[in-house]
């Protein structure tokens with residue numbers, strides 16, 4: 001039972017959070033003059049709540065931190081030549097919970113030199129896992145043609161634990177900003193699950209989507225950034241790219257390199273169902289499911305322990 005006073009406090013903090021989230025800049029360029037609130041802000045849907053922290057989040061976070069260099073398997077839905085839905089899976093590097101990426105020192109140096117304020121103030125957190133990708137790969141059109149359905153799986157062998165995260169995923173980073181419909185949709189959907197941290201009204205006004213994506217780009221090494229200037233992934237190696245600046249093995253130091261940034265995307269997974277399978281004790285395996293449901297005052301996670 002929630003005491004009435006706590007409920008009132010909760011209500012007012014929700015209103016504060018709502019006001020703050022609606023103040024996020026919708027679009028931004030590199031220069032301070034282009035950082036003003038876009039008039040497009042009014043056309044965007046704003047979240048109706050500041051979502052509760054998911055009960056599984058801190059455990060997954062702590063287990064990932066104990067696992068050096070973790071990758072996950074990402075499943076999307078594709079369509080075969082007969083237009084039948086088919087599973088498509090690949091390995092990707094997990095980049096933690098959006099937007100709280102911990103930059104390596106070289107990445108932070110690049111941000112300090114090339115991005116106003118060295119990046120966004122740390123005003124948001126979420127339960128949404130992230131990875132980066134190339135817009136020319138197949139997973140993004142597969143997300144768009146399947147209602148954004150995704151499943152991510154970790155096998156953390158050192159902890160004998162499997163995590164499955166099912167939900168929807170949205171890509172951000174299109175240089176056209178919200179003029180691109182997919183980018184606009186993605187920002188709207190991601191924003192619904194962002195949580196405001198602390199009492200930071202003035203900092204929220206400085207937060208931009210573009211800086212959030214640039215931070216992920218900065219977290220790649222110059223060679224890894226250069227991979228976004230590779231010839232088109234998946235196309236025959238015998239074909240010469242028509243764009244002359246697309247070559248293997250390039251190093252990119254400019255965080256706003258227009259060729260690489262045209263292809264670079266951050267994919268953000270909005271979880272709806274999470275499962276933890278703990279096989280530490282093989283004779284007594286343990287399995288938990290968490291499912292997101294809509295309670296009276298917003299989303300809540302229902303937990304159930306199930307047979308393994």
Ligand SMILES: Cc1cc2nc3c(=O)[nH]c(=O)nc-3n(C[C@H](O)[C@H](O)[C@H](O)COP(=O)(O)O)c2cc1C
Pocket residue numbers: 071088089090091092093094131132133134137138139140233234
């Ligand atoms: C260890 C490892 C890490 C990888 N990390 C990523 C990644 O973070 N993002 C990505 O798009 N592809 C990554 N890849 C490549 C993908 O597995 C895959 O080949 C690529 O994304 C193309 O897949 P798609 O065309 O189905 O989208 C990684 C591959 C390996 C083996």
